Amino acid sequence: MGPLVPVALVLTMACDEPASDPVPATPAEPFSSQLDRDAHSYANPDEVVVRHLDLDWDINFDQRTLSGTAVLLIERVADSAGTLLLDTRGLSISSVEVAGGAGVWLPAPFRLGDEDPILGTPLEVTLPEAVARVRIVYATSPDASGVQWLTPVQTAGKVHPFMFTQSQAIHARSWIPLQDSPGVRVTYRATVRTPAALRAVMSATNDAETLLDGEFTFEMLQPVPSYLIALAVGDLEFRAMTDRTGVYAEPTLVEAAAAEFDDTEAMMVVTERLYGPYRWDRYDLLVLPPSFPFGGMENPRLTFATPTVIAGDKSLVALVAHELAHSWSGNLVTNATWRDFWLNEGFTVYLERRIVEEVFGRARAEMEAALDRDVLTAELARLDGQDQILHVDLVGRDPDDGFTQVPYLKGELFLRLLEQWFGRDRFDSFLRGYFDHFAFRSIVTDDFVVYLNQHLLADGTDLAQVLQIDAWLEQPGLPDNAPHSDSDALARVEAQAARWANGDAEVGRLDTDSWATQEWIYFLKSLPESLTAEQMVELDEVFGFTRAGNAEVVHQWLLIAIRNGYETAYSRLETYLVTIGRRKLIKPLYDELVRTPDGRARAEAIYQMARPGYHPIAASSIDEVLGR
Numbered sequence: 001m002g003p004l005v006p007v008a009l010v011l012t013m014a015c016d017e018p019a020s021d022p023v024p025a026t027p028a029e030p031f032s033s034q035l036d037r038d039a040h041s042y043a044n045p046d047e048v049v050v051r052h053l054d055l056d057w058d059i060n061f062d063q064r065t066l067s068g069t070a071v072l073l074i075e076r077v078a079d080s081a082g083t084l085l086l087d088t089r090g091l092s093i094s095s096v097e098v099a100g101g102a103g104v105w106l107p108a109p110f111r112l113g114d115e116d117p118i119l120g121t122p123l124e125v126t127l128p129e130a131v132a133r134v135r136i137v138y139a140t141s142p143d144a145s146g147v148q149w150l151t152p153v154q155t156a157g158k159v160h161p162f163m164f165t166q167s168q169a170i171h172a173r174s175w176i177p178l179q180d181s182p183g184v185r186v187t188y189r190a191t192v193r194t195p196a197a198l199r200a201v202m203s204a205t206n207d208a209e210t211l212l213d214g215e216f217t218f219e220m221l222q223p224v225p226s227y228l229i230a231l232a233v234g235d236l237e238f239r240a241m242t243d244r245t246g247v248y249a250e251p252t253l254v255e256a257a258a259a260e261f262d263d264t265e266a267m268m269v270v271t272e273r274l275y276g277p278y279r280w281d282r283y284d285l286l287v288l289p290p291s292f293p294f295g296g297m298e299n300p301r302l303t304f305a306t307p308t309v310i311a312g313d314k315s316l317v318a319l320v321a322h323e324l325a326h327s328w329s330g331n332l333v334t335n336a337t338w339r340d341f342w343l344n345e346g347f348t349v350y351l352e353r354r355i356v357e358e359v360f361g362r363a364r365a366e367m368e369a370a371l372d373r374d375v376l377t378a379e380l381a382r383l384d385g386q387d388q389i390l391h392v393d394l395v396g397r398d399p400d401d402g403f404t405q406v407p408y409l410k411g412e413l414f415l416r417l418l419e420q421w422f423g424r425d426r427f428d429s430f431l432r433g434y435f436d437h438f439a440f441r442s443i444v445t446d447d448f449v450v451y452l453n454q455h456l457l458a459d460g461t462d463l464a465q466v467l468q469i470d471a472w473l474e475q476p477g478l479p480d481n482a483p484h485s486d487s488d489a490l491a492r493v494e495a496q497a498a499r500w501a502n503g504d505a506e507v508g509r510l511d512t513d514s515w516a517t518q519e520w521i522y523f524l525k526s527l528p529e530s531l532t533a534e535q536m537v538e539l540d541e542v543f544g545f546t547r548a549g550n551a552e553v554v555h556q557w558l559l560i561a562i563r564n565g566y567e568t569a570y571s572r573l574e575t576y577l578v579t580i581g582r583r584k585l586i587k588p589l590y591d592e593l594v595r596t597p598d599g600r601a602r603a604e605a606i607y608q609m610a611r612p613g614y615h616p617i618a619a620s621s622i623d624e625v626l627g628r
C-alpha cells in the first residue's frame, strides 16, 4: 500500500440524515469457507464484509462521469478488524464518512494506496468501533474501464447519447468503491438521475411503466456478486413478450428484438423443469448498441445483449439460452474467484445446449456442439499449456486473460462426460441438487469436487481416477475420454464443400435449400484455406455472402475474403469493423489482416476510424493485435 493521501475535508452535511433501513431479503453468504483471499481484490471480507450498497448517482454525459454517493452496510467478521479495504480504479473520492446505528455521520480517516495496473487502487478506511455504515462521496473518471459512453452517432437512433457498464471481471471498481470480488455478495438499492427523456435500467427491479422524468430507483433484493451490478442509460423502449419476459431496446430495434427473442419464455419453462425454479422474478433483455464488446452479459433480471444476434430468423438465439442459463450457473451459484470461472461458463454452455435441444431440437444442439468442438481445438492449439487448464492460475495476471474458450468449451465437455457416464436422469438430478445446495453462494473448484465426490463418485471405487477428474481440472489439453461432438448434418455439409472444392460439383448444384445458419457457417469453415479469384466470385455471386445480413455468416466470409485478397468484400469489411464492436466478431478479422503487410496497413487504417467506437475491453484486445 502506498503513501498516505491527506484526508479530504468533509463538506457534506454531517449528521442530519436519518438511517435508511435496507434489510437484505436473503442473508448473503460472504464467501466460500475454503476461499483464500481473492488474488484480484484488495478487499478483506474475511475481516469486514460489505452486505448491502445504497447508491445515488447523477449521470453526466458531457463530462462522461457518474457522481454521487455509495453507502456501504458492513459487518465485522473479525471483532478486532479496524480497517475496511475496498477496491477502486480511477475514482475521485471527495469524502469518506462512517456512522453507527444512530445515523450520525462522522468523517473517517482514509487513504488510497499505490495504483496497480491490473488491480487499481486500494482504499483503506479506518473503522471506529460500532460502525455499521460507510458513506463515500465520489466521481468516476471519464475513461473508467467499466463504463462506456457513446455519442448519438454511435447509437441506432442517432439522436441521444447512451452509456452502459460492464463490470465483469474486475471493472465494477471503476464505477463503485466496493469489495470487488465474486466471493462477496451484496444486495443493493440505487437512485439514478439522467437527462430528461432518457431511461435508466439496472440489473435489479425495473419498472417499465415509470415516467421518464429524469429520476429512477432500483432495488436488487437477492445478494449478487459485484460483477453483476449493471446500469445502462439511453433512449430505451420496452416491449413485453410474456408477463415475466420483455425487451428494452432503442425504438428502432425494439420490435425486431422482441420478435427475435420470443422463445425466451419457452426457454425459461424448459430450464425450470430441468434445474428448478427461476429465482430472480422477471427475465428481461436489454439490446445494446453494436459496440457492446460481448455477445451477452448475464446481468441478473436484465441480460445485456449484442444486437448482432438479431438475424431475423432466430438462428443465433442460443445466446439467450446461454445468458438465461446463467440465472442458475453463475448468478445463483457463482465462481468465488476468477480461476474458478469454468464453474460459471462450463456449466452454462452445458445448460445452453440442453435448452437449445429442448426448444430447437437435437440436430441444432449437435451442430452447435460440433462447431464449438472445432473452436476449442483451434483455441487449444493457440494457447500455452497453463492457459489450457480449467482451474487456471491467474495470479499476477489480468483476469480478463482467463476469458478464453477453455472455461466455456472444455468445461462443457467435462460435464458432458459426466452426463454420458452417469446417464441423463442421474446427472440432471445431480445438477438440480447442486444448484439448490449452493444457491446464492460463491464457491471454488474444490467445493464442486467435494460435492461431486459425495453425490456421484461415491458410487464406485476409483471413479475419480477412471474419469480422470484431476486431468480434466488441473492439466492442460483434453483427456482421452473427452466426448465426441458429431453432427450428421454438418458431415453432409462438409462433404458438399469438398465436392465443390475438388471440382466435382458446381456451386449452383449444391443442395443448400434447407441449410440453417450453423450449416452455412460450417460450409465456409470447410472450404480450403486458399481459393482462386474465380472461386471467390462464384461463391459470392451465387450465395451473396458479402451482402448477407447474418453477422456470424458475414464474419466467416470476411475471414476467407481477407485470406484470399478478395477486394470486392473490403468495403463491407470496413463497415463491419467500424460498426460492430463485439470482440468475438472483430478480433479474428484483425488477426487475419495483420498476417500480411498490406493487410496490416488496411487494419491500421480501419482501426483509426473504428477505435473511438470500441469499448475499452475490445480496444485493448485490438491494441494487442496491432502491437500498440
Ligand SMILES: [Zn+2]
Pocket (backbone or CB within 6 Å): 322, 326, 344, 345, 348
Ligand atoms: Zn457465459
